Amino acid sequence: MSDTPEKHIKPAVKTALEMGPIFAFFAGYIALRDHVFTIAGTEYSGFIVMTALFIPILAASTFVLWRLTGRLSAMQIMTLVLVVVFGGLTIWLNDERFFKMKPTMIYLMFGGILGVGLLRSKSYLSLVLGEVMPLDVEGWRKLEFRMMLFFFGLAIANEAIWRTMTTDTWVKFKTFGLPIAMLAFFMAQSGLMARHSTEVADEDTPE
Structure with missing residues (x-):
């Protein structure tokens, strides 16, 4: 992805796509932190639920950023991979x-x-x-x-x-x-x- 010529987008749009998922996680956590959700017989805290929501939100924002700019940095790619891996472990092990x-x-x-x-x-x-x-x-x-x-x-x-x-x-x-x-x-x-x-x-x- 890094070999593709970068397209220029407005800095505000780029910042929103990069920071939006983080602030969405924060807002969602604040709203759900005192709740417990029972899914398929297993209880999940609001933190776990927001982690499950954060993964597709980050993936979607990263995809949109790639479509708009034509490239992703190594940091963005590795961050997404680690979020999927560690977020997945968090949900799977409920930890x-x-x-x-x-x-x-x-x-x-x-x-x-x-x-x-x-x-x-x-x-x-x-x-x-x-x-x-x-x-x-x-x-x-x-x-x-x-x-x-x-x-x-x-x-x-x-x-x-x-x-x-x-x-x-x-x-x-x-x-x-x-x-x-x-x-x-x-x-x-x-x-x-x-x-x-x-x-x-x-x-x-x-x-």
């Missing part, structure tokens, strides 16, 4: 812990991929974000190292929160905490991006 582990697996996987890239002196991140953030080789190396640590930190945070705090706290952390942490991380890298931007070098070069 919400599996879905709570899903962000941990995602961030460990991304952190591991960046770590492998650093060891091999290959910039995997630049393949995904190169057009958005044109950086020199040193800039990508520094950013990838920081992102690797950041992803590992998010994995640790997710494990600590779901294992020691309430489901309500974890849902709020997943819905609001993780996106805010991601935004804060990239804002904190503004200095690095400015110092290592290749656009600056191009503008300073006489025609």
Whole structure:
């Protein structure tokens, strides 16, 4: 899917498709968290029911995003796969812990991929974000190292929160905490991006 030329869509539409399923899960969980549903003789909590609804919602939004843009990032594809796998285990075993582990697996996987890239002196991140953030080789190396640590930190945070705090706290952390942490991380890298931007070098070069 990544080989298809990307079509441009409005940023608001892209953001809605990417974040919509997450906020839908949050709203649905808040509405159903105090309910227990009996299906085929088995009782399911509101969390389990919303997990079952979240899977097709995310799949549909991902499909629409692909149809509109002509491509999906590796992160979007892996996220969908892990949601299906861990969401499916959650429903099948009627155990919400599996879905709570899903962000941990995602961030460990991304952190591991960046770590492998650093060891091999290959910039995997630049393949995904190169057009958005044109950086020199040193800039990508520094950013990838920081992102690797950041992803590992998010994995640790997710494990600590779901294992020691309430489901309500974890849902709020997943819905609001993780996106805010991601935004804060990239804002904190503004200095690095400015110092290592290749656009600056191009503008300073006489025609």
